Amino acid sequence: MTTSTTTRILPVISASAAATGALVGGTVAAVRSTIAVNEGRITSREALKTVAQESAGTGLATAAGVAATAVLGLGGIAGLLGFTLAATGVKIMWDKAVPSPLESKSPQKLEEAS
Numbered sequence: 001m002t003t004s005t006t007t008r009i010l011p012v013i014s015a016s017a018a019a020t021g022a023l024v025g026g027t028v029a030a031v032r033s034t035i036a037v038n039e040g041r042i043t044s045r046e047a048l049k050t051v052a053q054e055s056a057g058t059g060l061a062t063a064a065g066v067a068a069t070a071v072l073g074l075g076g077i078a079g080l081l082g083f084t085l086a087a088t089g090v091k092i093m094w095d096k097a098v099p100s101p102l103e104s105k106s107p108q109k110l111e112e113a114s
Contacts, residue, residue: 010070018063021087025058026051029102036102046101057094064090 033047042050065087074082095103 017066018059021062022055022059026055029054061091
């Protein structure tokens with residue numbers, strides 16, 4: 001019994017994609033969180049939590065998009081569309097299941113909310 005090349009390398013590619021997605025998502029969350037901390041909308045602890053959650057969610061979504069595209073054997077425009085649909089769907093589910101402190105705060109400052 002032989003296994004296809006895709007089957008053998010899919011876990012490695014998915015893990016690499018997850019790491020890349022987590023890095024990008026974490027970087028964006030770090031910038032947004034730093035601005036929110038400076039504006040007094042969230043605390044430093046909430047910022048750390050936001051960065052961790054966004055890193056995990058974006059990494060998971062990226063890995064899911066890559067895996068779905070590979071399993072379905074999609075390439076070109078269809079692959080790009082398949083990746084986008086899968087990754088977006090997973091990220092939406094993640095965001096609903098794990099709400100971010102950054103998104104739950106209103107634009108008013110913390111002192112004004114008290």
